[in-house]
Amino acid sequence: MDKHSLLIDTSIRLFHEKGFHGTPTSLIAKEAGVANGTLFQYFPSKENLIVEAYISIKEEMANELKINKESNANIIDQMKDVFTSSLTWALAHPLKFDFLQQFYNSPYHHKLKEQTIKKYDQTHLDLIQEAIEQGAIRSLPANLVYALISSHTYGLYQYLRVASHDQRKKVIDTGFELLMKMLT
Amino acid sequence: MDKHSLLIDTSIRLFHEKGFHGTPTSLIAKEAGVANGTLFQYFPSKENLIVEAYISIKEEMANELKINKESNANIIDQMKDVFTSSLTWALAHPLKFDFLQQFYNSPYHHKLKEQTIKKYDQTHLDLIQEAIEQGAIRSLPANLVYALISSHTYGLYQYLRVASHDQRKKVIDTGFELLMKMLT
DNA sequence: ATATTGATTGACTAATCAGTCATAAAAGTA
DNA sequence: TACTTTTATGACTGATTAGTCAATCAATAT
Numbered sequence: 100m101d102k103h104s105l106l107i108d109t110s111i112r113l114f115h116e117k118g119f120h121g122t123p124t125s126l127i128a129k130e131a132g133v134a135n136g137t138l139f140q141y142f143p144s145k146e147n148l149i150v151e152a153y154i155s156i157k158e159e160m161a162n163e164l165k166i167n168k169e170s171n172a173n174i175i176d177q178m179k180d181v182f183t184s185s186l187t188w189a190l191a192h193p194l195k196f197d198f199l200q201q202f203y204n205s206p207y208h209h210k211l212k213e214q215t216i217k218k219y220d221q222t223h224l225d226l227i228q229e230a231i232e233q234g235a236i237r238s239l240p241a242n243l244v245y246a247l248i249s250s251h252t253y254g255l256y257q258y259l260r261v262a263s264h265d266q267r268k269k270v271i272d273t274g275f276e277l278l279m280k281m282l283t
Numbered sequence: 284m285d286k287h288s289l290l291i292d293t294s295i296r297l298f299h300e301k302g303f304h305g306t307p308t309s310l311i312a313k314e315a316g317v318a319n320g321t322l323f324q325y326f327p328s329k330e331n332l333i334v335e336a337y338i339s340i341k342e343e344m345a346n347e348l349k350i351n352k353e354s355n356a357n358i359i360d361q362m363k364d365v366f367t368s369s370l371t372w373a374l375a376h377p378l379k380f381d382f383l384q385q386f387y388n389s390p391y392h393h394k395l396k397e398q399t400i401k402k403y404d405q406t407h408l409d410l411i412q413e414a415i416e417q418g419a420i421r422s423l424p425a426n427l428v429y430a431l432i433s434s435h436t437y438g439l440y441q442y443l444r445v446a447s448h449d450q451r452k453k454v455i456d457t458g459f460e461l462l463m464k465m466l467t
Numbered sequence: 468a469t470a471t472t473g474a475t476t477g478a479c480t481a482a483t484c485a486g487t488c489a490t491a492a493a494a495g496t497a
Numbered sequence: 498t499a500c501t502t503t504t505a506t507g508a509c510t511g512a513t514t515a516g517t518c519a520a521t522c523a524a525t526a527t
Binding site (some may be wrong): 115116117118119120121137162188193197199201204205206207239240242243246249250251253255258262270273276277278280282 | 298299301303304305381385386387389390391395397420423424426427430431433434435437438439441442448454457461462465466
């Protein structure tokens with residue numbers, strides 16, 4: 100594993116444990132097994148490291164979801180695929196998923212360019228827009244539907260994180276049925 | 284306004300702007316118009332101040348919702364009342380509502396006693412449990428329903444915070460209808 | 468008026484941290 | 498090997514911070 104990725108992974112873990120400002124760069128370097136100064140060869144500043152960590156997770160997630168999304172033709176099946184993949188990914192990478200929330204609710208998020216934020220939403224918004232136009236889900240503002248689906252996913256994640264693992268698949272299916280009952 | 288409340292209100296604003304560790308206690312004291320040392324007479328440590336700020340918001344919210352909840356007999360009306368009041372309160376106090384999210388996604392939240400967290404959930408869980416027993420909403424684990432309602436509320440909040448204000452009442456009503464469509 | 472009490476002050480300290488930089492090690496090249 | 502380039506190191510620094518504490522102030526009581 101290259102030092103860039105190693106530093107980002109270590110950062111995500113430590114930021115989650117101790118918060119952004121509660122984690123000194125010296126500790127990140129130490130836990131990643133590199134010298135203090137090395138960190139600043141890969142990232143010009145701590146803030147840059149935090150933002151890069153966020154972007155790397157968003158990229159990773161976007162790549163995972165893209166693969167699972169191409170095959171289906173039916174738009175509801177596509178939505179179910181995205182929904183299921185998102186939840187499965189989140190439950191498989193709780194540290195990273197929690198980091199996204201932590202970042203989103205921090206002052207660093209406001210420093211991102213509008214464009215960067217939109218970049219990762221656009222694919223989902225397009226899918227929702229198409230589903231509305233096809234009449235597959237009820238006619239509401241796409242942004243509202245996106246907010247409702249995202250938070251529904253997040254709510255299920257919160258529940259499943261502490262619930263017993265063997266019911267996960269069933270609860271995810273039920274969760275999607277509930278979502279569709281609401282949106283159609 | 285007494286200094287205790289003044290310091291908490293100032294903290295909430297600054298923590299939201301600059302994050303927990305990004306806000307020095309000296310700045311909180313300065314903006315609250317008291318001396319550095321005075322802050323530590325009201326709060327033994329910065330961590331204590333952060334936790335007290337969280338608890339004060341939870342208390343305030345609990346008190347607001349309690350008042351609006353007593354009158355109705357019909358359980359669906361009660362739920363609608365809690366839902367509407369929660370959203371209205373959140374939209375009227377976005378700084379405080381955002382602080383709750385920020386706190387929840389920070390390492391400080393893990394330091395709270397289990398009991399303290401449950402304290403503010405219990406009333407809502409009881410209401411949900413009763414609604415399930417009465418058959419007013421479908422039979423699902425109360426914790427799951429709670430997670431779904433909470434996140435649904437949060438999703439609507441996120442949408443309404445940026446949407447135009449004059450549609451708020453209508454969107455909140457629609458939001459509750461959607462929620463009930465899902466849960467019945 | 469004087470004394471007593473408790474709240475308030477802000478200069479101070481010991482510790483911590485982000486970022487630098489001169490030096491060294493490693494890798495690449497001929 | 499001998500030389501060059503790239504990467505890594507960690508001691509160091511200037512700046513910042515949480516928390517302290519001796520001194521001051523305000524309010525009330527005697």
